[in-house]
Amino acid sequence: MIATDIVGILVTTIILGSIYGLVAIGMTLIYGTLRILDMSQGSMVMVGSFIGWGILVVAGWNPILAIIAAFIATFILGALTQLVSVQPLMRRRNAIDFEMVTFITTFAVAMVLTNVALEVFGPFQRNVKSVVSGSINVYQGVDLPYQSLTMALVSIALMVGLGVFLARSRWGMAIRAVAQDLDAARLMGVPVGKLYPITMGLASALAGIAGVFLGGLYFAYPQAGDLPLLEALIVVIFGGLGSLPGTVYAAYAIGLIQATAEVIVGTTWSLPILYGVILLVLIVRPYGLLGRPSEARL
């Protein structure tokens, strides 16, 4: 009985942590580079899940195609979001209210995307076919659906991929350079103007892929991005805004807390318990677990 609970908690932790990590790591990447908290990331999850629905259910095509399409579409959408809602404000970058102003504009984009989806698709919840079906019995009483397993594996692969991209590739190094010192990066010839939309597109694309999987786990509907956004917010605060390793640790820590809370006190109280934990973390460590007041991020 207790062993079943523990295995169940661990399995849920890995699944939840991976998917939280995928959405939250994009927000961290954006915060580290542009110093903005992108509230439109939840909508990207929603767009991803609708693309998953369109390709898997309506068109009946291959899941890999759905993932690629979601990646491309949300990349473009994220880059456009940056150009529309953040780029015009970049000249006010040093003003003290820059973070809040961009918070509001990206929030406005999220509002528009959600309600355009509401207008186009209606408020209905649409069943997205699982990317893969079936499940495996991990332990007595603990079933692991292949969908969740694939989701966790793809998320981990994408997170590792992002890490390699940032560490090795030209563009990745440019992103890190901008995060560390904007002026120095500009002097070294980094095309900062192009880099910002690319960073936000990349982060949005990760959220879009998460959306394809989450759509299969839950549904595709206009507000499908709200809950992932709130959970990703918890993760990024917990890990410290702008710290990539912190975000990954925090994603699994939050997954563990939530999985444990679900087993012990039930699903309804798991989110308030998470928020309670966040309140405590912020009171004790105002910049999150691995966050630093400024500089030296990513």
Add this chain to the structure above:
Amino acid sequence: MTAFPDMTTGRWSLAGLATVVAVAIPLVISNQYTLSVMVTTGILLVLNISWNFVLGVAGVWNFGQLALYALGGYGAGIIMLHSSVSPWLALLAGGVIAAAAAVLLAFPTLRLYGIYTSLLTFAFAEVIQYVILNDGSGLTGGSFGLPIVPGLYSSLSLEASTKAYFWTVLAVVVIATLALAAVGHSRLGIALRGIRDAPAYAAARGVNPLRYRIFAFAISGFLAGIAGALYVSYNQSISPSVMGLTPMSVYVTMLVIGGLGTATGPIVGTILVQIVATLLVTHPGAEFTILGLFLLVVVVFVPDGLVGLVGRYWSRVAAWAAEDERAESEQAAGPQAAGPKAAGPPGDRAPAEPAESEDEGSPDPHVA
């Protein structure tokens, strides 16, 4: 009037005229639906005025204001339901409960700044909402909310009570606007704006951020609680749906469109957005799409809101008028003194400067 340095006789008479027109509205309009929309708008005005104080004047990104609003509403509603004290006392109690919660909320935010403050306060709001939703004792009624609350005017007929609520809410709006404008120009307001614009400098000059922030939260929380109590009283019910992302996005839109940190901004923004929302009430999707686009355009192109925009053009016109007068009177004295530089500050300001909070864009003698 030293409490209102921005107010000229002309502005006072304009404000007085607007108030008189507002007082006369229920005597002219008899349509119940229109009146009830106006009462709801008035209650939102009280909430937005309270929020504007902590968000705009104090510069603390408190996204837990709706939790304070709900706490005031639930507090007042439960007292009205379960005790026989005067509903007016229950109204006050709603304000006091929210103020107490606001002070509690102020402490953890003191160590945080900017975005972290908004996340912490938002987390606070989420916890409050979940507690209200999942309350096991049956006090809050879960997602259905409180059952029929008697309210302030339970003895009056529907029509008479709507009028009574209209005047009550209007009185609260007027008092709140005047009181918060006076506070904004008092030592407290100057200290708050100092902490907002230059925290280190203000602290070095002996302004205690802790004390002033707690004051700001308490004042703003009290008013938000009163707004919630008015809400529960007028609607005879309150449910957790008053909180959450959707209503919050609408109220933020109202504040930002009107002009954060100004005295008239929340009034202009709330009424404008409420008109748009009422016109689009049959297209829920379109309503928020338009509001979102509106918000985006205003933040990007008019960072200080509509009130700031009007104020900037107003001061530019005033500067031109002054320049003309100057030029005419100085033409006799000598041509070289009447250059454009001598005609006072230009209306535009440097783009890198943070948004100013002064009413109508006129410089505040205290802050300078």
